[in-house]
Amino acid sequence: MHDKIPLSESRINIDLNTSFSSIDTGMVEKFEKSLEEYYGHQxxxxxxxxGTSAIHLALILCGVEEGDEVLCQSLTYVATINPIIYQKGSPVFIDSEKDTWNMCPIQLELAIQDRILxxxxxxAIILVHLYGMPAKxxxxxxxxxxxxxxxxxxAAEALGAEYKGKKCGSFGDFAILSFNNNKIVTTLGGGALICNTKAEKEKAFFYATQAKEKESHYEHKEIxxxxxxxxxxxxxxxSQLKKLKEYLQKRRAINDFYKDYFKxxxxxxxLxxxxxxxxxxxxxxxxxxxNRVVDADKYELMEFFKKNRIEVRFLWKPMHLQPVFNDFPYYGDKIAESLFLNGLCLPSGSNLIKNDLKRISESIKKFL
Structure with a gap:
């Protein structure tokens, strides 16, 4: 039996002889400095x-409170939306556009105008770079x-992506990254909040460490x-950041392989x-x-891959179609819905080898 080909995996090699204090923050601060260097010390x-924690803190720093509305694209992972609910705010969902599958600027402005009326x-607006593709x-x-x-x-999915030569995560009042297990760079669960000023970072640190006041005893005036x-x-x-360039080259080569094969x-x-x-x-x-051109069923294809021990995934189910968010407004047509109904994610991990891609392509050819 073949080994399973995972959707997205990174191989982690660390020096287990490295020692550090369990209460020393130096390692975390060193990681932050490496990220700041990556963003050009800007x-x-x-x-x-x-990354969910980062979105929550960004919303707090934006002043989102009970009853406030936050505009966000519908085609995303639920972790983009949940922090709005943590703040007792209300999400307003926006459809995608066809080029990048991200938030449609036209529907965004229509939504803003209607909400103001x-x-x-x-x-606030939460913009997502879906699957690593920069939005408009x-x-x-x-x-x-x-x-x-x-x-x-x-930018949870977009570390290493760029728009006009500038790194994703550089454009907002705040931005966030994810280092979840399946991301290009992983910390086995983790994220980051990107701020424009040191003062904003210090305020976020205050909330991220139980909002302890600067007293000799434990004093708390905020949650x-x-x-x-x-x-x-x-x-x-x-360790992972040092290999980012290599990981990006591999992911892009895999994408080139798929696009060439599917011609x-x-x-x-x-995408x-x-x-x-x-x-x-x-x-x-x-x-x-x-489906105007090809009569294929994504559920049948997914089951076919499963039998061949190849992990694929449906595109995100739009948030406005999720039962938990039924009562919140949506602006747009059916672009996000159509993508969900007809789309799939293929194995894309940095560890894929030629034999893996051969298995995947042969499986696709048999199905189609």
Missing amino acids: KSILALNS KGKKPK IDEIVCIARKYNIMLIED GYNYRMNAAGALIGL EFSGVCF KETSLNVTSNHWLSCFYFD
């Missing part, structure tokens, strides 16, 4: 225990500034959280860069079937 970055000007950043940043709305950039990254995760992250199959449409301004990290290589 940002202040706080290492946390998850209803007396509910949104407090210029348009969305322009809209956020036009209406004076804070912009949070969810805080246990969101800090641990030293072991930071140690892994330092012979009509009706198979890949790809549509402009020279955009450089995806291709965290996951994704496609959808154009």
Whole structure:
């Protein structure tokens, strides 16, 4: 029997002889400095225990409170949305556009105008770079500034992606990264909040470490959280960051392989860069079937892959279609829904070898 081919995996090699104090924060601070160096020392970055924690802190720093509305794209992972609920806010879901599959700027502005007419000007926008593909950043940043709305950039899936030569995570009032187990760089669970100023980072640190006041005793005037990254995760992250360039090259080569292989199959449409301004990290290589051209069932294909021990995944189910979010407004058509109904993510891990890609391609050929 063949070994299972995972969807997205990174091989971790660490020096188990490395020792450090369980209460020393030096390793975490070193990881933060490495991230700040990666962003050209233009940002202040706080290492946390998850990307979800980072979004939550960003919302707090944006002043999102009970009853406030936050605009966010519908086609995303639920972790983008849950922190809005933590703050007792209300998500307002926006459809995707066809080029990048990310938030549609046209629907975004229509939503803002309609919410303002209803007396509910949104407090923040959460922009996602889905599967590592940069969104239409210029348009969305322009809209956020036009209406004076804070912009949070969810770059959880987009470390290493760039827009006009500038790294994703550089464009918002705040941005976040994820170092979850399946990301290009992992800390075996972790994330980061990207701030524009040191003061913002210090305020985020205050909330991430239980909101302890600067007193000799334990004094608390606000609710805080246990969101800090641990030293072991930071140690892994330092090792992983050194290999980011290598990992990016491998993910992009895998994506090139898939696009080239699928050329012979009509009706198979890949998520790809549509402009020279955009450089995806291709965290996951994704496609959808154009059902006007090809009669294929993604559920049958997924089951076929499963029997061949190849892990594939459905595209995210849009948040406005999730039962838990039924009562929140949605602006758009059915682009996100159509992508979900017809799309799949293929194995894209940095550890894939030629034999893995051969197995995957042969399986696809048998099915189609």
